[in-house]
Amino acid sequence: MPRQVDHDRRRRQIAEAVWRLAARGGLEDVTLRQVATEAGVSARLLQYYFGTRDELLLGALEILNDDAEQRARERLATLGGAPGMHAVVRGVLLELLPLDAERRNRHLVYAAYFVRFLADPVLGKVARAAPHALENLVAGLIAQGQELGQVSRDVDAAAEATFLVAGADGIQATVLLGQRTPEEAVALIDHQLARIFTATIRG
Amino acid sequence: MPRQVDHDRRRRQIAEAVWRLAARGGLEDVTLRQVATEAGVSARLLQYYFGTRDELLLGALEILNDDAEQRARERLATLGGAPGMHAVVRGVLLELLPLDAERRNRHLVYAAYFVRFLADPVLGKVARAAPHALENLVAGLIAQGQELGQVSRDVDAAAEATFLVAGADGIQATVLLGQRTPEEAVALIDHQLARIFTATIRG
DNA sequence: ATTTTTATGGTGCGATCGAACCATAACATC
């Protein structure tokens, strides 16, 4: 076994090139040659690490998903000792907004893939996994908030959770298009959260 | 002036082919040859009516926008004599959902164009026009509802309007991905509207 | 009937695409 090279590192390096190109010009611009140039490797290497172009697109998406989950966990972990339901839900929703270059790029990549998700069953499967889990997570957090008296019993936790996630997603698009600043987006989220989490200033 | 042919009709015929292809496989699949085949005309005709490929993409988008606006007006006109604010807002929001093949296709086309909107200033200008107007429209309707006592004075009309539009947009995406049925989507919208339009059954 | 403008089809060119193929440098193992 010669020439041990960190395969995951190489794959990530190539995947990041795919992301940049997809975010910049859509999947049309993700050609093997452009990816190779952007990643600073030879085109042959793409075949070696990913195989065909479709497999490259799939692989880059999987790595992006793993990345998103890990970053989200990291950021949620920085919320402090006992965050409280309000803060946690806020953290989850803010993960959907393009508040920094990394998140902005990620959501642009998802946008570039979107239509493909419908046509390609394999990609679709990968894409459909995440959002539903998010809604359930938020719904559970709101329900916990009800147990703790931070949320009125009158609210429909599942319905509100779904609409919060969908709303954050919709606001994300407007920020990407430059119709709204990130600050305005956060304010809109906070406005809705203040409505749902009535009985809380801290937590 | 010979051979008078309905130019608009021809352009629409070609534009519809662009929409179908874009909805099916993204802008990558919108090649001149494929569009020509899909529209049942010669590739030469695309050049004649639209010019370059970029101009074709722009033209097809403009026609789509005009179409969307006209269809929305038509549907709103069928709401009956004195619709009331609740029903009008509902009608506007439902226009954002893929409740039939036409609306589904339209939103898929927008999705296919999305990343382009950021890179191409011309396309971006066309795309940015619509949504902001929608939010203002809904905000105005909610404000009118407040005047008429159908909406509490406590609600922030602008903030709620924005979140309603964004939420409808986000829900739209989940319906397109098959994560939610159109009926569930409508129910979610109605749930939010029932919260905002408190004092109304016939509204 | 001739002319002129509009509308349409076909064909060819240079560039680029995805992917298969061929070569070989690097290195662990024996």
Next chain:
DNA sequence: GATGTTATGGTTCGATCGCACCATAAAAAT
């Protein structure tokens, strides 16, 4: 040091792309 596997670069091929160019049918204008 010989050997065999892993990792990388380069080249080539058939297909397809956008688009420019050439031809001509159809009909209004003269």
